[in-house]
Amino acid sequence: MTQSETAKPGTAKPGTAKPSETQAKPAEIIHAPPFSQALMQELLSAYGSPLYVYQGDRLCQTLDHITRSVDYPHTQFHFASVTNGNVALLQIIRQKGWGLHANTPGDVFLGLQAGFLPTQIVYSGSNLSREDLEQLIRWDIHRFNLDSLSQLRLFGDCSVARSPTPALGLRLNAPELTGESRIGIRPAEFEEACAIAQQYGLTLTGLHFYRGTGTNATAAFTQVIDQVIAIAQRLPHWQMLDFGGGFGYPYRSGAAFDWPEFGAAMRQKLAALSRPIELVIEPGRAVIAGCGVLLAQVVAVKWQGDRQIVGVDTTVANLSVPAVHGGYRAITTWVSGSSRHPTDICGNTTYSRDYLGRGCELPMLKVGDVVAILDSGAYGYAMSSHFLHRPRPAEVLVAANDHRLIREREDYSILLNGQKF
Numbered sequence: 001m002t003q004s005e006t007a008k009p010g011t012a013k014p015g016t017a018k019p020s021e022t023q024a025k026p027a028e029i030i031h032a033p034p035f036s037q038a039l040m041q042e043l044l045s046a047y048g049s050p051l052y053v054y055q056g057d058r059l060c061q062t063l064d065h066i067t068r069s070v071d072y073p074h075t076q077f078h079f080a081s082v083t084n085g086n087v088a089l090l091q092i093i094r095q096k097g098w099g100l101h102a103n104t105p106g107d108v109f110l111g112l113q114a115g116f117l118p119t120q121i122v123y124s125g126s127n128l129s130r131e132d133l134e135q136l137i138r139w140d141i142h143r144f145n146l147d148s149l150s151q152l153r154l155f156g157d158c159s160v161a162r163s164p165t166p167a168l169g170l171r172l173n174a175p176e177l178t179g180e181s182r183i184g185i186r187p188a189e190f191e192e193a194c195a196i197a198q199q200y201g202l203t204l205t206g207l208h209f210y211r212g213t214g215t216n217a218t219a220a221f222t223q224v225i226d227q228v229i230a231i232a233q234r235l236p237h238w239q240m241l242d243f244g245g246g247f248g249y250p251y252r253s254g255a256a257f258d259w260p261e262f263g264a265a266m267r268q269k270l271a272a273l274s275r276p277i278e279l280v281i282e283p284g285r286a287v288i289a290g291c292g293v294l295l296a297q298v299v300a301v302k303w304q305g306d307r308q309i310v311g312v313d314t315t316v317a318n319l320s321v322p323a324v325h326g327g328y329r330a331i332t333t334w335v336s337g338s339s340r341h342p343t344d345i346c347g348n349t350t351y352s353r354d355y356l357g358r359g360c361e362l363p364m365l366k367v368g369d370v371v372a373i374l375d376s377g378a379y380g381y382a383m384s385s386h387f388l389h390r391p392r393p394a395e396v397l398v399a400a401n402d403h404r405l406i407r408e409r410e411d412y413s414i415l416l417n418g419q420k421f
């Protein structure tokens with residue numbers, strides 16, 4: 001799960017790679033709207049505002065780019081649906097030949113609805129209860145990465161009567177590679193882990209590495225491949241390397257993660273091994289961020305000196321990442337105008353952190369104008385909540401010159417869901 005986009009994920013070797021470049025807000029440049037004004041108007045009149053819009057063609061292009069770039073022959077691609085659990089989008093990803101990466105039983109539930117087979121799902125968990133594990137085993141999940149010795153014992157108890165047993169890997173905790181993290185097992189514990197596995201008739205065949213989310217510095221990944229492989233080789237039955245997610249997205253600024261460079265490094269290192277090792281990668285943000293936009297309508301404008309304070313009809317509860325966890329999303333508009341003004345885009349609540357963007361450079365806006373919060377496909381709807389008690393927006397998919405509703409707008413009745421009074 002994402003801790004924070006501002007939190008420094010694991011650090012690469014000191015003095016080599018830079019930490020995530022998604023952290024700092026870049027110098028403001030004016031971004032082109034994601035699609036035509038005519039389409040924006042058509043979408044808002046058909047589905048209302050605010051509105052999450054996903055561009056299916058762009059999603060497919062990104063999937064193709066990553067698939068082409070990582071061309072080591074034994075690679076399996078799994079989309080990390082922690083970032084976006086919309087079933088219609090998951091179906092597109094499945095149709096492109098990718099599998100699913102699940103962090104929670106809910107991820108699996110949604111993945112199965114999207115038609116992924118249990119054999120196409122990799123589960124990397126933490127702190128699963130017996131009920132969770134029993135449910136996952138009933139769903140026939142094919143591969144697990146576990147993150148503590150006690151989870152390994154519990155898994156042994158739950159899967160003891162299961163045949164064949166699912167493939168099993170350890171989540172790595174090595175502060176010099178993964179950063180200080182609560183997740184994972186230290187290499188010093190591997191021997192004990194293997195002994196526990198053996199007790200239950202299980203074999204540890206996988207090593208799972210996760211560097212932390214949102215890292216654009218390609219070298220932060222490529223420079224540690226050798227070290228991760230050396231650690232994996234300490235598992236006597238090692239067959240699979242899961243190199244995680246965490247690959248950055250440039251959010252329309254700064255250096256982008258270089259997929260061809262990463263793919264070439266991975267191929268070179270793995271092809272040099274004496275036997276074929278399966279590679280799993282499970283990007284989330286890098287796949288889905290760029291195809292999503294949150295459209296919002298201006299409902300109020302005021303000026304504080306030369307700063308434009310623009311109120312819109314959405315809130316950080318719909319896009320909590322920038323305001324609550326840090327990070328940056330470019331905001332643009334279809335309104336033209338040669339003058340630009342420092343602009344804060346504020347949500348429609350009194351929450352003091354209800355900013356969708358601060359210090360944006362935008363033309364003078366008026367009530368009824370529309371802004372687009374770009375690159376909202378990852379950790380957008382998935383992290384939205386009813387905090388502030390506003391029902392959530394609808395989600396729409398635009399593909400092949402057509403559009404359709406893929407999640408209904410909520411109404412106030414949702415706020416009573418399950419309440420007894």
Ligand SMILES: Cc1ncc(COP(=O)(O)O)c(C=O)c1O
Nearest residue numbers: 001002080213214245246284285
């Ligand atoms: C194990 C694991 N894999 C993949 C991801 C997806 O990360 P990202 O969106 O940074 O690619 C996460 C996110 O929390 C994760 O915990």
